Amino acid sequence: MSTQEQQGPSSSGMPPRQGAPANPPGPENPSCPTCERRMVVRQVAPVLFASGLDDVIYGCEKCGTEVKCTIKRT
Numbered sequence: 001m002s003t004q005e006q007q008g009p010s011s012s013g014m015p016p017r018q019g020a021p022a023n024p025p026g027p028e029n030p031s032c033p034t035c036e037r038r039m040v041v042r043q044v045a046p047v048l049f050a051s052g053l054d055d056v057i058y059g060c061e062k063c064g065t066e067v068k069c070t071i072k073r074t
Contacts, residue, residue, distance in 0.1 A: 030067060032060035039067065046073075 030039050039058035047053040047070060058067045 030058055030069070032063060032065050033067065034065045035060060035063045037062050039065075042066065 031037065032039050037060055039060050041056060042059040043055075043057040045055050047055055052073045053070055054073050056069050056071055058069065059065070
């Protein structure tokens, strides 16, 4: 049995989620899929023919991995 299964329900009455990170990163600061470090914004560009959407390219300063996410403009 894992340690999460042995702890039982949390104080909120809900059991802990299996396989979920403790602090999942938000869309504004994703973690690098390769080295797990926080990524920085490299480029922001509007999505053609889609009003209110932007393509954001995040880059890892340690390993150079890039991730492209499409987000709703605020």
